[in-house]
Amino acid sequence: xxxxxxxxxxxxIGAAVGAGAVAGAGLVPEAVAQTHEQHQAKDxxxxxxxxxxxxxxxxxxxxxxxxxxxxAFAERLMPGAPGKPGAREAGVLNYIDLALSGAxxxxxxxxxxxxxxxxxxxxxxxxxxxVKLDAARQDEVIMALEQNKATEFTWPSxxxxxxxxxxxxxxxxxxxxxxxxxxxxxxxxxxxxxxxxPAFAPADMQSKEAFAGGALIGLQAQAxxxxx
Amino acid sequence: MATEKTDVVIVGVGAAGGILAAELGKxxxxxxxxxxxxxxxxxxxxxxDELRYFQRQDLRPDPKRQPITWRPNxxxxxxxxxxxxxxxxxxxxxxxxxAVSWRFHEDDFRVRSQxxxxxxxxxxxxxxxxxxxxxxxxxxxxxxxxxxxxxxVSGKAGNLQGRKIEDGNVFEAPRRRDYPLPPLQVDxxxxxxxxxxxxxxxxxxxxxxxxxxxxxxxxxxxxxxxFCQGFGCxxxxxxxxxxxxxxxxxxxxxxxxxxGAMCYRVNSDNSGRVTGVSYYGPxxxxxxxxxxxxxxxxxxxxxxxxxxxxxxxxxxSNGLANSSGQLGKHIMxxxxxxxxxxxxxxxxxxxxxxxxxxxxxxxxxxxxxxHSGLGFIRGAQISAGPPGIEGGPIAATMTMNPPPGVPxxxxxYRDFLAKYxxxxxxxxxxxxxxxxxxxxxxxxxxxxxxxxxxxxxxxxDWRRPNEVARVEFVHRKLEELGQAMGATQVWRAPPSxxxxxxxxxxxxxxxxxxxxxxxxxxxxxxxxxxxxxxxSSTFPTSAGFNPTLTIQALAYMTADAIVTRxxxxxxxxx
Numbered sequence: 001x002x003x004x005x006x007x008x009x010x011x012x013i014g015a016a017v018g019a020g021a022v023a024g025a026g027l028v029p030e031a032v033a034q035t036h037e038q039h040q041a042k043d044x045x046x047x048x049x050x051x052x053x054x055x056x057x058x059x060x061x062x063x064x065x066x067x068x069x070x071x072a073f074a075e076r077l078m079p080g081a082p083g084k085p086g087a088r089e090a091g092v093l094n095y096i097d098l099a100l101s102g103a104x105x106x107x108x109x110x111x112x113x114x115x116x117x118x119x120x121x122x123x124x125x126x127x128x129x130x131v132k133l134d135a136a137r138q139d140e141v142i143m144a145l146e147q148n149k150a151t152e153f154t155w156p157s158x159x160x161x162x163x164x165x166x167x168x169x170x171x172x173x174x175x176x177x178x179x180x181x182x183x184x185x186x187x188x189x190x191x192x193x194x195x196x197x198p199a200f201a202p203a204d205m206q207s208k209e210a211f212a213g214g215a216l217i218g219l220q221a222q223a224x225x226x227x228x
Numbered sequence: 229m230a231t232e233k234t235d236v237v238i239v240g241v242g243a244a245g246g247i248l249a250a251e252l253g254k255x256x257x258x259x260x261x262x263x264x265x266x267x268x269x270x271x272x273x274x275x276x277d278e279l280r281y282f283q284r285q286d287l288r289p290d291p292k293r294q295p296i297t298w299r300p301n302x303x304x305x306x307x308x309x310x311x312x313x314x315x316x317x318x319x320x321x322x323x324x325x326x327a328v329s330w331r332f333h334e335d336d337f338r339v340r341s342q343x344x345x346x347x348x349x350x351x352x353x354x355x356x357x358x359x360x361x362x363x364x365x366x367x368x369x370x371x372x373x374x375x376x377x378x379x380x381v382s383g384k385a386g387n388l389q390g391r392k393i394e395d396g397n398v399f400e401a402p403r404r405r406d407y408p409l410p411p412l413q414v415d416x417x418x419x420x421x422x423x424x425x426x427x428x429x430x431x432x433x434x435x436x437x438x439x440x441x442x443x444x445x446x447x448x449x450x451x452x453x454x455f456c457q458g459f460g461c462x463x464x465x466x467x468x469x470x471x472x473x474x475x476x477x478x479x480x481x482x483x484x485x486x487x488g489a490m491c492y493r494v495n496s497d498n499s500g501r502v503t504g505v506s507y508y509g510p511x512x513x514x515x516x517x518x519x520x521x522x523x524x525x526x527x528x529x530x531x532x533x534x535x536x537x538x539x540x541x542x543x544x545s546n547g548l549a550n551s552s553g554q555l556g557k558h559i560m561x562x563x564x565x566x567x568x569x570x571x572x573x574x575x576x577x578x579x580x581x582x583x584x585x586x587x588x589x590x591x592x593x594x595x596x597x598x599h600s601g602l603g604f605i606r607g608a609q610i611s612a613g614p615p616g617i618e619g620g621p622i623a624a625t626m627t628m629n630p631p632p633g634v635p636x637x638x639x640x641y642r643d644f645l646a647k648y649x650x651x652x653x654x655x656x657x658x659x660x661x662x663x664x665x666x667x668x669x670x671x672x673x674x675x676x677x678x679x680x681x682x683x684x685x686x687x688x689d690w691r692r693p694n695e696v697a698r699v700e701f702v703h704r705k706l707e708e709l710g711q712a713m714g715a716t717q718v719w720r721a722p723p724s725x726x727x728x729x730x731x732x733x734x735x736x737x738x739x740x741x742x743x744x745x746x747x748x749x750x751x752x753x754x755x756x757x758x759x760x761x762x763x764s765s766t767f768p769t770s771a772g773f774n775p776t777l778t779i780q781a782l783a784y785m786t787a788d789a790i791v792t793r794x795x796x797x798x799x800x801x802x
Contacts, residue, residue: 077637084646103284106292139638146636166637167626174621175279190642191649193579193621196276198462199451200580205415208574210650219277 059094060101061108065129066115070096072131073118074169076138085186087169095172095181107164114161117153118145124152176219185216230509230516234260234484237505237520239491239535240527242320243776244762244783246469246477247375248524251787253480255795260518261477262489262507265317270471273460275453278620282458287324289316293678296530300689300726306672308683313730314528318485319470321528322776326457326584326617327438327466329381330609330773331372331781333594334401337361339769342595343605351605353694356662357558358605359768362740362749365401371781371788373404379780380444380467382409383436397433399590409441412450415581416574417653421612422587424712430589435611438467438777439582447471450582457584457617489516490679494523494539494548494759502548502759508679521798522758522790526783529559529765530684533669533735536761538681549736549753549761554746556670558663558737560770561728563690565608565657565699567706568615568628569715570648577650579619585611585656585774592705593772594660604697608657609772610705615654615721624649631719654721655709657702658731660772661690669735689726699723731775733767748802750786757800762786 059067071093080086087093100108122130122141130141144150145162153161172181174188176196182188188195192210195217204213236252238245241261253259280286289312297306315321335342338360343351352358375381385406386396411434414422418434425432439450439461450465464471477483488510495517496502504519525532533556537547547555590596593607616623625645630636634644672685703720710718739745742754751766753759762783764775771778789801 078642079639081639081642084642086642142637170622170625171279171283174625175283176277179279187621191621191624191645193649198275198453200453202413204577205413205452205580206419207577208416210575211577211580219274 059097062093062097062100062111066111067093067097068131069115069118069129070111070165072138073142073165074172076135076142077166077169078173079135085190087173089183090173090186091181091183092169092172094183095175095179096168098180099168099171104168110156110161110164114153114156114164117150117156117158118161121145121150121152121158177221178219185218188216230513231519232260232517233519234258235520236260236522236524237262237518238524238526239494239505240264240320240525240531240763241318241469241474241485242315242526242528242763243322243469243779245524245526246319246322246473247780247783248526248762248787249483249485250473250476250480251784252790253477253482255791257482257791257795259477259483260520261318261483261485262491262505262518263318263485263487264490265315265487267318267474267485267487268323268460268470270460270462270464273462275462276455276459276620278455278618278622281324281455281460282616282618282620283622283626285311285458287315287317287458287460288312289314295675295677295683297672297675297683297685298727299685299687302666302687305674306685306687308675309686309727314530314732318474318487319468322438322466322468323460323470324458325468325776326774327468327582328585328774329376329379329383329436329438329777330771331369331401331403332365332771332773332778333399333596334365335595336769336771336773337363337365337368339606346595347599347605351599353662353692355664355666355692356694357665358662359739361768362738362745368778368781368785369401369404371784372777374784375777375780377408379438379472380409380440380447381407381436381438381777382412382441383407384411384434386433395433397436397588397590398431399593399596407436409444412437412439412441412582413452415452415586416576417578417581417612417614418587420569420574420576420653420713421655421709424709425589427712428708430591432587432589435585435588437582437584440465440467445472452581454579454581454583454619456582459618491535492538492679492681494525494535496539496541496544496548496756498543500543500756502756522760522794524760524762526762529732529735529763530669530686532761532763532765534671534681534684536736537671544755549746549755549759551755552743552746554737554744556735557665557668558734558768559667559669559686559688559728560661560663560733560767561688561690562731562770562772563608563657563659563661563695563699563724564729565659565703565706565723566615566721567655567703567710568631568652568717568719568721569655569710569713570631570652570717571714572651572716573714575650576653578614578624578653583614583618585609585617585658586613587611592657592702602697602701604694604701606660606662606698607772608659608698608702610655610657610702610709612653612655612709615652621645621649624652628652628654629719629721631717655706657699657706658772658774659695659698659702661770662692662694663734663737663769664692667734686728688728690724690728691726731764731770733764733770733775736761736765737768738766739768748800750789750801751782752786752801754800758798760786760790
């Protein structure tokens with residue numbers, strides 16, 4: 001029995017309301033589960049997200065340059081710090097890459113064109129692509145997009161591209177890991193969301209303290225370690 | 229060409245259609261229900277998948293394939309609205325709703341008379357089409373009672389046959405008996421809200437919800453997982469039509485549901501009657517027809533209005549049921565006014581407990597308070613819950629603007645979320661919207677849906693003086709509540725840019741005069757007695773309360789009238 005199977009079994013047994021939760025967990029096709037990777041040791045072979053981040057190997061949609069730009073942009077929107085997982089650690093790039101090859105297929109051109117306009121803006125303003133800028137400069141660029149001051153954008157508009165990047169970054173951080181982001185529940189650990197608990201007891205709801213009622217639970221698996 | 233014959237065809241099997249299907253089937257009538265979406269089951273609902281259900285709106289219509297367009301006024305093109313908050317499957321909106329189940333107040337049924345009696349006719353905005361309903365609360369009360377007991381609603385009576393009861397809603401209209409189930413358990417959102425409201429002298433209580441606080445009719449009690457609004461209940465504790473009336477309808481042996489069936493025309497003849505409906509099948513085929521003695525139109529308001537307009541003939545050149553010219557007019561939508569509170573000294577754990585409008589004060593709703601000198605009439609239901617009406621972190625990032633001084637991204641935003649995600653809550657004033665004749669739905673000349681039908685187009689802007697003044701008044705009440713909780717920070721959400729929010733009502737308004745209304749109190753067309761339109765499209769005014777239980781009570785009342793009177797003597801019920 002693999003580690004994944006153990007975790008899945010633990011979840012199914014632990015699911016307090018039985019049939020409903022089990023059926024829900026079973027809904028997710030095994031094929032798309034990224035929890036396999038999730039429970040591997042930190043130094044194990046690269047996942048799609050890691051491939052992109054390291055600039056080696058294609059993902060499902062984005063080319064290497066675009067992948068690097070998306071990863072860097074997302075990281076500025078939700079930056080990581082010690083003890084505070086950010087977009088890169090959560091695998092937001094992997095989430096966006098998979099979404100663009102599936103559920104958000106209709107946004108492929110939106111991304112292509114938006115990233116091209118971003119590149120033009122950065123080269124014109126700073127004579128360098130987005131990924132080569134330091135963090136402060138990258139923030140200036142993002143602010144220019146948000147405030148519609150980057151004139152190189154046509155369609156999508158700069159604010160539309162910014163808003164979509166923000167939305168997809170949040171999705172990649174906080175959606176269940178089955179969608180390819182929120183790696184090792186990074187987003188949920190950041191904010192203290194315990195995940196897909198199928199039930200809470202009256203005592204949990206009466207508490208004014210942080211919930212300490214058990215492990216983080218995803219649709220397919222529990223986190224490998226208890227939340228601290 | 230598929231043609232079927234039946235006694236009754238129901239277009240849209242949701243809050244109203246499901247009840248009618250079961251009740252007419254029980255009376256021995258052969259019923260066919262048409263539903264454009266699928267029929268799902270409890271086992272289909274993956275619990276707490278926020279991306280799928282909240283963010284990607286899995287249980288709602290796809291705005292790209294079934295667009296609804298909006299413009300603030302009659303000048304210019306309308307654009308598709310990005311999210312639609314109604315249902316797209318058997319059970320309709322009751323599958324994903326927050327299950328908040330109100331009876332309207334007595335004065336909600338007589339807004340015009342009540343306003344004139346208390347403040348004079350000048351208090352009514354001149355351009356508003358505020359009117360009385362053609363029925364009273366007392367006449368609907370037996371059907372409210374039936375809906376609460378047959379579906380399963382949890383709450384505590386605040387007015388039992390005139391006797392006021394603390395911890396219930398002391399402003400509610402008198403009820404014959406208590407709720408069938410006790411109130412749901414309180415969570416920290418409710419506890420904080422109640423304490424603050426009591427401190428301020430208001431009357432908080434647990435919001436009545438069609439969610440089981442105890443096992444009922446073979447279904448389990450709520451497990452407090454926290455994902456109601458936007459989600460199908462993964463244990464069947466939410467009393468949606470899917471787990472209540474559809475099984476009832478099945479059990480009659482007289483009900484047949486056709487899923488994937490999009491009705492595009494109600495057929496009529498030159499005798500002035502409707503003869504049935506035509507629909508697109510799941511394979512896209514257009515030549516499917518049902519012939520029926522009675523046609524009941526019960527989708528959300530957009531499709532109710534659109535279907536009447538699409539069904540025009542030489543005889544009914546203005547659209548079906550529209551001799552009054554009122555079809556599509558007087559559209560209302562609840563205005564959502566919100567403020568947020570964040571705490572340093574306590575956790576709220578927003579993701580626990582039933583998610584929608586958890587606890588309420590009714591002190592500033594309807595005509596429950598004196599409006600003299602305030603510059604507006606009517607009010608809002610004020611409640612507490614998560615900002616996105618469900619408590620997951622995606623909803624928090626999408627529906628809550630951070631407090632002043634914190635941007636929407638970057639280190640500061642990350643730190644705000646990291647500290648306050650489990651220590652914040654929202655207060656919402658679900659604000660009544662007066663009817664105005666020029667707030668309307670018609671057919672969009674530029675945008676078509678996936679079937680090639682013109683999209684419903686909404687022309688609507690809530691920012692009228694009465695509404696703006698009321699929004700500011702209730703916004704201050706929300707801030708006052710947040711301060712009374714002892715929150716570290718209290719801040720507002722920006723108001724919407726005039727666009728409609730949720731709980732749309734009107735478009736086929738009921739009345740007592742055939743020249744100024746589309747249907748009578750039974751939802752029966754004044755023009756075509758074998759055509760019924762049931763749903764919030766018939767509401768003449770909107771109330772500050774969620775509409776579903778009133779839709780359901782009206783459906784029971786119509787079912788009763790059809791079974792006991794119309795069936796024996798088909799014709800006008802009034």
